[in-house]
Amino acid sequence: MMAETKELEILKEPLFILENGDVYTNPTEVKMSQLILPCHANHRGELSAGQLLKWMDTTACLSAERHASCPCVTASVDDIDFEHTLSIGQVVNIKAKVNRAFNTSMEVGIMITCEDPLSGMQWKVCNAFATFVAKATGLGKVQLKPVIPRTSEEQMEYSIAAERRRMRLHHLETIKDLVSSSTIQDQLNTEESQRAVPAGKTRVESIELVLPPHANHQSNTFGGQIMAWMESVATIAASRFCKGYPVLRTIDMFHFRGPSQVGDRINLKAIVNNAFKKSFEVGVCAEAYHQEAWDKKTHINSAFMTFFALDKDGELCTFPLIKPEPGDGERRYREASARKKIRLDRKYIISCKQTEVPLSVPWDPSNQVYLSYNNVSALKMLATKQNWVLNCTQNKAKLFTLEEGQFLSFKVEMTVSVNVKQVFMLLSDMSRRHEWDSHYQKFELIQKVDEDDVIYHVISPSVTKGSNFQDFVLLASRRVPCADGDPYLIALRSVSLPAAPPTEDLVRSEVLCAGFTLWQEEDTRTRIAYYIQATPGILPYITRDITGLSADLCKVVEACNKFLEQNKDTVSVFL
Template sequence: MASEARDPLLLEEPMLILENGEVYRNPTEIKMSQIVLPCHANHCGELSVGQLLKWMDSTACLAAERHTGCSCITASVDDIHFETTIGVGQVVNIKAKVNRAFTSSMEVGILVSCEDLFSDRQWKVCHAFATFVARRTEAGKNSDPTGFLQIHLKQVIPRTQAEQMEYSLAAERRRMRLIHAEIINDLLNSCSSQTESECLDYQDAVSAERTRVESVELVLPPHANHQVSTFGGQIMAWMENVATIAASRLCNAHPTLRTIDMFHFRGPSHIGDRLVLKAIVNNAFKKSMEVGVCAEAYQGGEPLRHINTAFMTFEVLDNDRKPRSLPRIRPEPVDGKRRYQEAIARKKIRLDRKYIISCKQSEVPLSVPWDPSNQVYLSYNNVSALKILAARTNWALTSEKNKVRLYTLEENQMLCFKVETHVAMAAEHVFLLLSDLKRRKEWDHHYQECEVIAEAHEDDTIYRVVTPSVTKGGNVQDFILLASKRHPCDSGDPYLIALRSVTLPTYPPTEDYNRGEVLCAGFSIWEEESSFTKISYYNQATPGVLPYISTDIAGLSSSFYRTFASCSTFLEENKASLASLPTSALGENSGTALAIELCCLVNLKTISCSWILCLFFSTNWACF
């Protein structure tokens, strides 16, 4: 049942009045409203997910084309989780806007809500992120072999706090898409031999071959755009159809689609193509099953072209709308076993994401357990939380001394503070010095000891930090911190160093130390002018941190001002030691990511923009 209260994501932002007196509206925003008719519904009287995907794709494409002024095609769609179903007679409201444009691709945010016209209730159905590529049909030296002209996209200019937040987070989501294949491979490599033996022990299991489905669709003019390319939403709808049939063959019931892990378009299809759609149940868990779907195209006697691959998770609901138990699956040899194990890896990703990212602070401890399989999501959450905190606009200036400013923010019963100062040196040099936490004790008296516990990744390091006692005669505190650093995605982004607490079994709390926790902290480093940098330090105060800064906020101490004056001195004194370092060595990560994107998008027939994670961002994220 839908809640009577409106979802926070559905609430309109406060109006922004422009200088000319007009109310601001995002120039790329597109809204679509559709009433669900019986022709849109399935046998249960609920809106077909395939129809919903077509509407979502059309709305997002219109937003992308409004930004670019030319035709756009769907490159990928991030994970989608459907929270509720939609019945006949209800209204589907879809809102899409471009969050950020990169070199030749752009991210479009899509929010789907349901409206009951009789009770005036609205609730969220799903939230998704799609990647679109702009193409103009002009032959010339800049066009690819398909005759499409490569377009360098204009940048999105965020105007509101929400737009700034999504603009900043889009860069982090893009980073996750680019490394998705690595995540899957790492998880598959760590699969134990026990997993393989388990799939052979089920005596009462249903053969996976029983669930196999193959269907063919002919692409006709109504299925394509004005450039005769098949609509991405139409392909999604056909894939959802065969996946539902495969799921039904396992459970002998009508399944409900809950999650789509991936829509990864590898190339286009056109009017006259025959689309071969194949689906099979990869694995059945206790109360859910994963169905793998692929779409391939051909014309005449040409070989099959791989168009799309997706993974969909279904449930079967009982009369109380609760998931019921499912029969086990027996995979076929070779490819069946591979698909079986990959489904387990993808489920692990979903569980990690749900635990680390989707939960609110009240549902999980501040310190999340760290292990190699979830380090990517912890890093993502770490940086995203800092970006969300930095995007807040209602910071209040508490005091200023010696060009060091202290700001506070009270929101959702949480106290956050920001310390801001400037230094006359290049931003990349500041980033290099501050990202090494072992050197922080040279300028911050709160860091008595700092040791590296693990180098989780080139951008992620786990430290153990010891700080002095808060009370006289009390135990000193220690923290286990994950430090995640990011280079700018482009020239308009800051360098970031994000900090949060994690839990390691090898470093449990001890009697000699009070274990403190950091919820969200870190540095945002902006180069405002050549060799002149603004440094902002953020901290979402937790019980372990608040005593150190409460007197500063109350105006009874100048401890933090002295600390950041020492920080400026430390940076100035070490500037000479970094002068010989080439700038390219400091920014190589962002350049690599850009090169990957260009390689992914240079040819329309070989588009391979991998992606992951449809994350439902709201203001509650600042509390995680």
């Protein structure tokens, strides 16, 4: 959480008008508005993060149940980054809607804004994504109906939800890989080592009895209540470490491992895992047990919360080192460092605007999942844009342009008489692209990351006579549809890799976002859309076609069509 709002802005929602003239409202959308009262606030007059989590979980659960038409329980909540604090007298506005439904689970997007009733100004507090699971009321198994996106925003969230789901499944693997390759560093100097705080001094343990007011309409302990209790004990551990008033900044993913019921005792434990100069991580877990079987505890949840603190001048405090406890303490210490690295990767690869970071983010195994996510989601977001302008038609291809601020993007569409699966396999094999695209001389395989992600070194002839050839290091990510109606997708973006450093004889260029979406129209017909966002290295190749100075695009489209037709019966392998 930030100590104070730096800039307030009114949030306006674009209207989507239906054919009958009515204003469209998402059928799963649920809104909650709460006036922050003293009973909701902490000693500083700011809204308790635990109370906010309870409101968020309630709103999201109601949205999930509106779509599922049956009881739903919280399975997990993705990382939350609180951008601002909220004060007594302000209004919290929470909006939740189902982004996508899978078999028995669904992703619910949550938007939290704050409102000043006196000025009418509103500003964003945070976004969150929660996964809910539908519970059958009888013997049958729940099969959720699909979500039908209507607006461009809904189409984007629907499309990217599948990629977020993929990223969640890889999260624990990434943590394990980072921890297995890490070691606890020696303390930097004697003075810092002497000031290190034993982690044991921050340990907090508390117990809560689950009463009827804490239960939901299914008699299980309300997920938001569990999260609120966890935030409370984590804050106590944080205050013991910083000897002040800690402010919660981020929460790593909540993952519910099991339910608890009225009458259960919830045992809560928290401890500071690691400190990072201006912030520190607190780990907290919740276990449930019955009074008659106190020795049979069930681990129901774990979470990791990052805090900071402000001094009397409003500046960030600097914290001493943490001395981890032997055994599990050292493991938690290393895992905290791994989670910090992941947060940085997520911030600079996923969360920030593309103009704020280098295009070619260094690739390594620990950020593989996030680079792949960024690669695919960027293409999906570009594909869902609505304001494409038809620029010209050449033979069987249509060339569209899209101008948004400083970004210029291009889309080429054509239809081929080849089965979509075969088109996908042929276009996925980048080593053959030079056979039909004269803009590329060679795609050389550098590293096969996994079955769906590959890194290539690409060499392209220069568009200007006498100039050096250009080269790119590209991450190619392909995705098959995860549901009927989804396209096949091949995404490309630049990365940097020590195995392919820039050289003097080639001009290193970058690709911001590019790739193919493939839609099956009939058994033997495929609609192909190729997208690319212009960068200085790419721009000259495209603008010549737009302005009529070149017919290269027409030739490339014809060559691609011919390549696919000639190879529609061959077996192609993605490398």
